[in-house]
Amino acid sequence: MRTYSIGLVPGPTRVPQAVRQAYLTDYGSADLEPEFFELYQATEAALGQILKTQHRMAMMTGEGMVALWGALKSCLRPGDRILAVGNGPYGVGIGKLAEGITGQLHTVRFDFDQPLDLGQVEAAIVEYRPHMVTAVHCDTPVGNLNPIQAIGELVRRYHVPLFYVDTVSAAAGAPLDVDGWGIDLALVGTQKCLSCLPDLAIVTVSPRAWEMAHQVNYAGYDALAPWDGFVERRYTPYTLSWHGIAALHTACQLILSEGLDHVIQRHAEVAQYCRQRVRSLGLELYQCDEAVMSPTVTAVKVPRGLTWETLDGRLRERGVVLGGSWDDLSGHVFRIGHMGSQADRGLVQAGLDALAAAL
Ligand SMILES: *Cc1c(COP(=O)(O)O)cnc(C)c1O
DSSP: OOOOSEEEOSSSOOOOHHHHHHHHSOOOOGGGOHHHHHHHHHHHHHHHHHHTOOSEEEEEESOHHHHHHHHHHHHOOTTOOEEEEESSHHHHHHHHHHHHHHSOEEEEEOOTTSOOOHHHHHHHHHHHOOSEEEEESEEGGGTEEOOHHHHHHHHHHTTOSEEEEEOTTTTTTSOOOTTTTTOSEEEEESSSTTOSOSOEEEEEEOHHHHHHHHHHOOOSTTOSGGGTTHHHHTOOSSOOOHHHHHHHHHHHHHHHHHOHHHHHHHHHHHHHHHHHHHHHTTOOBSSSOGGGBOSSEEEEEOOTTOOHHHHHHHHHHTTEEEBOOOGGGTTTEEEEEOOGGGOOHHHHHHHHHHHHHHO
16 A cells, blocks of 8 residues: 655554554453453543543544434434534435434535534524534634634523533534533544544533433444443453554543643644745635634635646655545645644645645
């Protein structure tokens, strides 16, 4: 397989050496060893510090989509009304996943390159009276960062039972306060800002979300309920990935030893550098408003007179790989993933030097 020296795709990100090492250790069987449960709890505590939550978590085998699906299936029943904040492909897509379960969906749509209007979200909550509001923290394909705190305030003001937030590509790269912002179900993946392999799906579950999961009693591989108190019962829902949990623990330690604030600041600085440099190359950013650009990924318009295929080919010749985009944006937008281990000024600079040469 070809590998590239300058990888700047928005996930999976480069896995740091210490994290790779954690995967390579030969562990025992998770369900037999008390040591595993201690590691699981230590990992939950460390990740809780990063996500700012006291809520218990499910750290399931899988990757981001498993968390997205599992949390919906576990907490929703047919007929439940879903209000989806849709200003990006994931935001719109999550609404559709939920609609498949409940049959009831209202999506508050916004242009993907514009900030969302909280007034419209509020009006929709008042009118639709949803059971769950879904939102995406950073909608990766379009590189935005949504005002989750403000949406959370609306959720609480109007007593919406559940607030579901996909923070797969923002957690550990952008400011986040799961408990302070009233997030009942925060969805996290390991291959974005945490810079592990795409092997775990993490859901933080508030007390009322646990309650809902027990009421709904969904039975499936991705069900949340069996995770409630499994550590105390020493009864795992299936064979857990000791390797994956150990790697995640190491990744959390790397973040906490650097200092969470420092990590967040590093992302902000690298993102700012990236955007300013992209503009100086005469390229146009996809998002119209600087204030809503994510510190973890930058979406850029493919310049006129050049196809993404050509540009991508020229970059790869120079050892650089960036991300393309999907659906309607495919061929029109490309993305620079500066999250986790890739929120590195030198790496991004090298990638942008190559972009300048490729142009
Ligand atoms: C990457 C990502 C996911 C999860 O996708 P995977 O299939 O795990 O790669 C979910 N939501 C967002 C916003 C993402 O960026």
